[in-house]
Amino acid sequence: MMICLNKLTLSKVMRVFLYVLIFFQPFNHFNSFREISFYTLLVLFIIKFAKGELKNAMFNDKTIIALILLLGWAVIVSLSGPFPSESLNAIRKNLLKQTVIFLIIISEFKNLRDIKPLLWVVVSSFTVVTFASIIENAVKDWHSFYTLTPSISWRSTSTYFFANYSDNSTFYLPLIAVWLSSIEEASWKKWIGTITLILGSVLVYIYNARTHLLTVVFAIFIILLLTKRYKLVMVFVIAAALSISIVATSKFDGLSRYKTLLNTDTYTTDKGLTNRLGLWQVVIEFIKERPINGYGYGWKKLAWLVQEKNTDEFWKARPSSA
Numbered sequence: 001m002m003i004c005l006n007k008l009t010l011s012k013v014m015r016v017f018l019y020v021l022i023f024f025q026p027f028n029h030f031n032s033f034r035e036i037s038f039y040t041l042l043v044l045f046i047i048k049f050a051k052g053e054l055k056n057a058m059f060n061d062k063t064i065i066a067l068i069l070l071l072g073w074a075v076i077v078s079l080s081g082p083f084p085s086e087s088l089n090a091i092r093k094n095l096l097k098q099t100v101i102f103l104i105i106i107s108e109f110k111n112l113r114d115i116k117p118l119l120w121v122v123v124s125s126f127t128v129v130t131f132a133s134i135i136e137n138a139v140k141d142w143h144s145f146y147t148l149t150p151s152i153s154w155r156s157t158s159t160y161f162f163a164n165y166s167d168n169s170t171f172y173l174p175l176i177a178v179w180l181s182s183i184e185e186a187s188w189k190k191w192i193g194t195i196t197l198i199l200g201s202v203l204v205y206i207y208n209a210r211t212h213l214l215t216v217v218f219a220i221f222i223i224l225l226l227t228k229r230y231k232l233v234m235v236f237v238i239a240a241a242l243s244i245s246i247v248a249t250s251k252f253d254g255l256s257r258y259k260t261l262l263n264t265d266t267y268t269t270d271k272g273l274t275n276r277l278g279l280w281q282v283v284i285e286f287i288k289e290r291p292i293n294g295y296g297y298g299w300k301k302l303a304w305l306v307q308e309k310n311t312d313e314f315w316k317a318r319p320s321s322a
Contacts, residue, residue, distance in 0.1 A: 010044060010047070010048060011108055013044060014041060014044050014045070014048075014104060014108060015108060017037045017040045017041050017044070018037070018041060018101070018104060018105075018108075018118070019117070019118065019121045020033060020037040021033075021034055021037035021038055021041065021101070022101075022118065022121050022122060022125065023121050023124070023125040024037075024125070025125065026125055026126050026129045026168045026172060027125075027129060027161070028160060028161065028163050028164060029160060038097055038100070041100060041101075041104060042100055045100055045103065045104055048107075061106070064102075064103065064106065067099055067102060067103075068099075070095075071091075071095060071096070071099050074087075074091055074095055074297045075088070075091065075297075076293075077293045077294055077296055077297070078090075078091060078296035078297045079296075080293050080296075081290075081293065081294065081295045081296030082295060082296070083295060083296050083301045083304065084296065086296070086298060086300070086301055087295075087296025087297045087298055087301070088296075088297075089298075090296075090297050090298025090300070091297045091298075094297075094298070095297060105118070112183075116183060116185070119179055119183060120185070120189060122172070122175060122179075123175075123176055123179055123189075123192070123193050123196070124192070126168070126172040126173075126176065126196060126200070127192055127193075127195075127196040129161050129165070129168070130196050130199055130200050130203065131199075132160070132161040133161040133162040133165055133203055134199065134203070136160055136161050136162055137162055137206075162203070162207075165203055165204070165207055166204050166207040166209040166212035166213075167212065169200055169201075169203070169204045169212060169216055170212050170215045170216060170219070172200070173197060173200050173201065173204075173216045173219075173220070174216065174219035174220060174223060176193050176196060176197050176200075177197060177219070177220045177223045177224075178223055178227075179193060180193050180194060180197065181223060181224070181227040181229055182227060197220075201213075201216060201217075204216055205258075210258060210260070213258070217240070220236070221233070221236055221240075224236060282306065283302070286302075286305055
């Protein structure tokens with residue numbers, strides 16, 4: 001009886017801290033809540049693992065084994081790379097958290113009924129960020145708010161909720177679309193999710209981020225196909241065709257950046273790709289130098305590599321990447 005109670009209590013505490021950690025993911029601030037929640041989860045997870053409650057489940061699942069091997073390889077290449085401290089710190093801040101969260105979800109949530117509250121936490125967190133972003137920017141720039149003008153970029157003046165909104169939207173909006181089409185929930189929750197999906201898409205447009213808007217649109221379209229919502233697919237296709245025709249013929253300045261999406265140069269030239277071709281060519285050169293073990297986990301060290309290679313000899317040998 002006492003053993004069962006201890007297991008139940010430990011699981012409940014883990015779920016509470018997991019909900020807090022997941023809820024604050026899309027927020028730019030409140031990092032202390034995320035850190036406290038994660039390290040509490042890590043301690044509880046270690047305790048549970050030490051009790052032997054997770055060993056059988058973990059080492060019998062090929063997905064978990066593959067994830068552990070990936071984590072081990074990341075540590076090995078980080079220690080053998082030129083920036084071990086930075087790489088290990090990146091693992092601590094990213095891959096370790098992702099691994100622990102994944103293992104906790106696998107061990108604590110056994111079926112769809114168990115995981116539904118966690119999915120609602122994900123949806124509701126982005127709903128809060130979405131409405132907070134609207135309020136934040138409507139107060140700062142009411143004219144742009146009611147005219148839906150992306151040319152005056154709200155992101156340049158946003159420091160709390162709207163900053164990085166488009167990056168987060170490429171994950172949260174498709175996930176909300178999956179949740180709406182696949183999970184049975186109370187009607188009021190579905191309405192909240194639907195409103196968030198619509199308003200979130202509008203905010204991505206206002207954010208003036210072409211790639212993110214395309215990503216969200218295509219992801220939702222694929223989700224509708226996979227869930228066999230063919231009537232919605234037809235509505236989606238008609239709406240997309242109308243939107244493309246409006247963008248192509250409109251003289252509204254706010255659509256000027258999105259008109260470039262209809263131009264092939266946007267996808268084939270260095271100018272259209274915002275000079276990314278040159279960056280990719282330099283990265284390829286770095287890969288050639290260490291093709292097997294790389295430079296360790298994380299991407300921020302790329303700036304250090306460029307700085308180390310910032311010589312006339314290096315750039316003269318690659319004029320197209322300058």
